[in-house]
Amino acid sequence: MESEIVTKDYDDLCSLPDLNEKTLLENLRNRFKQEKIYTYVGSILIVINPFKFLPIYNPKYVKMYDNHQLGKLEPHIYAVADVAYHAMLQRRKNQCIVISGESGSGKTQSTNFLIHHLTALSQKGFVSGVEQIILGAGPVLEVRLK
Template identity: 30%
Template sequence: MGSKERFHWQSHNVKQSGVDDMVLLPQITEDAIAANLRKRFMDDYIFVPWAKAGGGQQMPYFTDREIDLYQGAAQYENPPHIYALTDNMYRNMLIDCENQCVIISGESGAGKTVAAKYIMGYISKVSGGGEKVQ
C-alpha cells in the first residue's frame, strides 16, 4: 500500500506505513502479516513509542500534541499509543459510570512506573484536573 493509498479509517495526521493494527488488515493471513511487517521494517517504521531518556527528559511521543491527537479519537485513527488505551478507559469510565482498571505488567526496568505516570498525566489533563482528579 503506497503512501497515497490509505484506508478511509487511517489517519492523515501521521506518517503511515502499512497497517498499525494488524487486525485491520484486509486479510489476516501469515503472508499478509509478513508483508505488513516487511513494509514497516523497510520504511523504518517498526517502533514502540517508549524510549528511555536520562534526566527526566520529555519524549516527543508524550506531549500536549499527542494528548490532543488521542483525546476522543477512535483507537484505529492513530498509531498505537498508551494515550489511546487511556482515552478509551477514561471514556468508558464516564459513559458507564464505573471504575476502570489498567493492569501494567512487565519485567523490572520495562517502564511500568513511567507508563503509570503517563496514564495519570493524561487523565489529569483531559479531566481538567483540580478536585475532580483523586
C-alpha cells in the first residue's frame, strides 16, 4: 500500500488513503517535481512557490477555469478566484480569499494571479468597475500581521 501512496498523484490531500505527515509531504514533493505547484486540501489550496514562471497563467487557463466547480479540474489559483467571483454574483454578497504564508512563499505573486483572473472575468461584462474595486483593494491585501 505504501508504494501506491508514493507513486500515485493526489490533487486533493483529503483523498490520500493514509493521511499522515509522511504521505502528505511525499505527495506534495511528487507533485512539485512534475511542476504541479497547486494541491487542494478540500476547498483549501496549497501552493508551493516554484521560484520561476510556469506557463499556466494565460487566457487559455482563464477560460478553462471559468465557471467550473472546485475540484473538477487540476488545482489552480484561478479555480479559487473563479469560485469566489461566481459566488459573489450568485449570492450578491462580498467574498473573501485569505492568502497566508511565510516570507518569500509567493503571497504577493498569488495575489497578482488572483487579481488577473478576477479582472479577466469582470471584463466579460458581468460586473462593471470590478477591476478598479479590486485594484483599489491592493493596500488592504498587503496587510502584514505582527
